Amino acid sequence: MTDLAAELQAIAGVKVLAVGDVMLDRYLTGTVERISPEAPIPVLRVLREDTALGGAGNVLRNLAALGAAPLFCGVIGDDAPGREVQHLVGEALDGGGHLIKDRTVATTVKQRMLAGGQQLLRADWDAGGRPRDETLETLESSALDRLEQAKALLLSDYGKGVLESAVVGRLIAAARAAGLPVVIDPKGRDYRRYAGADFVTPNRRELAEASGLPTASDAEVVAAATRVIAEAEVGAVLATRSEQGMTLVVGDGSGSVAEVVHLPAEAQEVFDVSGAGDTVVAAFGAGLAAGLAPKAAAGLANIAAGIVVAKRGTAVAFPDELLRAGQKARLLGAEAKIADRSAAAAQAGTWQAQGLTVGFTNGCFDILHPGHLHLLRQARAACDRLIVGLNSDASVRRLKGAGRPVQAEAARAAVLASLADVDQVVIFGEDTPYDLIGAVGPDLLVKGADYSEAQVVGADLVKARGGKVLLAELKDGHSTTRTLEKLDRGEPGGESGR
Numbered sequence: 001m002t003d004l005a006a007e008l009q010a011i012a013g014v015k016v017l018a019v020g021d022v023m024l025d026r027y028l029t030g031t032v033e034r035i036s037p038e039a040p041i042p043v044l045r046v047l048r049e050d051t052a053l054g055g056a057g058n059v060l061r062n063l064a065a066l067g068a069a070p071l072f073c074g075v076i077g078d079d080a081p082g083r084e085v086q087h088l089v090g091e092a093l094d095g096g097g098h099l100i101k102d103r104t105v106a107t108t109v110k111q112r113m114l115a116g117g118q119q120l121l122r123a124d125w126d127a128g129g130r131p132r133d134e135t136l137e138t139l140e141s142s143a144l145d146r147l148e149q150a151k152a153l154l155l156s157d158y159g160k161g162v163l164e165s166a167v168v169g170r171l172i173a174a175a176r177a178a179g180l181p182v183v184i185d186p187k188g189r190d191y192r193r194y195a196g197a198d199f200v201t202p203n204r205r206e207l208a209e210a211s212g213l214p215t216a217s218d219a220e221v222v223a224a225a226t227r228v229i230a231e232a233e234v235g236a237v238l239a240t241r242s243e244q245g246m247t248l249v250v251g252d253g254s255g256s257v258a259e260v261v262h263l264p265a266e267a268q269e270v271f272d273v274s275g276a277g278d279t280v281v282a283a284f285g286a287g288l289a290a291g292l293a294p295k296a297a298a299g300l301a302n303i304a305a306g307i308v309v310a311k312r313g314t315a316v317a318f319p320d321e322l323l324r325a326g327q328k329a330r331l332l333g334a335e336a337k338i339a340d341r342s343a344a345a346a347q348a349g350t351w352q353a354q355g356l357t358v359g360f361t362n363g364c365f366d367i368l369h370p371g372h373l374h375l376l377r378q379a380r381a382a383c384d385r386l387i388v389g390l391n392s393d394a395s396v397r398r399l400k401g402a403g404r405p406v407q408a409e410a411a412r413a414a415v416l417a418s419l420a421d422v423d424q425v426v427i428f429g430e431d432t433p434y435d436l437i438g439a440v441g442p443d444l445l446v447k448g449a450d451y452s453e454a455q456v457v458g459a460d461l462v463k464a465r466g467g468k469v470l471l472a473e474l475k476d477g478h479s480t481t482r483t484l485e486k487l488d489r490g491e492p493g494g495e496s497g498r
Helices: 004-011 054-063 082-093 133-147 165-177 204-212 218-232 274-288 294-308 320-335 343-353 370-381 393-400 407-419 434-440 459-464 480-488
Strands: 015-020 020-037 042-055 069-077 096-102 110-113 116-123 153-156 182-185 236-240 244-253 257-263 358-363 386-391 424-428 444-448 469-471
Touching: 004 257, 004 274, 004 294, 004 320, 004 459, 015 133, 015 274, 020 054, 020 069, 020 082, 042 082, 042 110, 042 274, 054 069, 054 274, 054 469, 069 082, 069 133, 096 133, 110 236, 133 165, 153 165, 153 274, 165 182, 165 444, 204 218, 204 236, 204 244, 218 236, 218 244, 218 257, 236 294, 244 294, 257 294, 257 358, 274 294, 294 320, 320 407, 343 386, 343 424, 343 434, 358 370, 358 434, 370 386, 370 444, 386 393, 386 407, 386 434, 393 469, 407 424, 424 434, 434 459, 444 459, 459 469
Parallel strands: 015 069, 015 153, 020 110, 069 096, 153 182, 358 386, 358 444, 386 424, 444 469
Antiparallel strands: 020 042, 110 116, 236 244, 244 257
């Protein structure tokens, strides 16, 4: 987890241009108490009717909810639903939108009927019809004008005719020339029409159709995304995978993969997945516009998607909800890092089988201070995964005296596990971690430079396996013992000596 509060602050006020097929989502919510006498179907007693922007309009709603300053271009029919869309866009934006009326098309409406939190039926008014050439020319001109103000371009393609290949190509080229990231929510099987885009965001089914490959497992998703990157000439794929989370596959510019990131699903309970893809595009695009790295922007989008699928209807995620969800994820992630000896040994073996270097260090870590952080940072930089052995309360008392530890082992383990540099924490009850090191079998053993290699407990075990010992540089001026001594004397600062 990165600094979510800082990321959301960076997004606040950033201008993001969204272009695409705007729709009207209508919800009829009520109760079902009987079966119709006319046919064996339930009768919905409607209690409430709600409307919301759908399609590209839902991307707009999500951008606004996140605190960004969205700009928007779309096409509506000269009809009642179109006027309703225009009103809703006006509510969401303050002069940043441009909707072009076209008498040759009808505004798409998706009406969902719900009871007991479940959809009973969806009815679509989708007359089709291609927008006129002059409409598309006006749309393109309006988008290019607004692109000069934006920090990112989002194209939401629902196959309704607004994002024709020629229009898409010119918008991508203009954004690339301006150095802006381009994110596309794609439609159809042929993604070559999106050539030059930085990111496409298909769901698992769409990725399978576009690549012609299966997408059930992590490896299959990566292979399918790699094919799309190479054949469509796009920079990367952010695949949404429902209960399996999301996968970001970034190309290296030559058709191969430079980075793969698997993000587990954040939702604890799923009520409605409609519109979740729009949320992903909005959050991911806003993050890129704010200067976040793709991995960080994908993490933000993953949290936002987890929030909206736990709501009913095409929903949005607000910054305070993201902060709460992020904090919950941190706590759950930290808890998952704390393992017993056997689980740690099994996990170390799995990492090593994947070709990863496993490091190990240990200590009491009673009051975490910059000296500890300096050592842990060096240890993590020298390996792929870092396991920290933590002295139990009983062993700390034997080593440090009756007044120690200041914090119980559960608290000390939780604090260590919350650090990004620490991948696993194991509490051990012996005075030394010798047996734990033997069980885990690390490739690297790390201790402070105030030890000699001959004094490092477990060095013989690690070296016998072909591993190494690292004596990490110590940060002067920090020691738990001296900190406590100064506090006992009532002196300020509380840190003196090593």
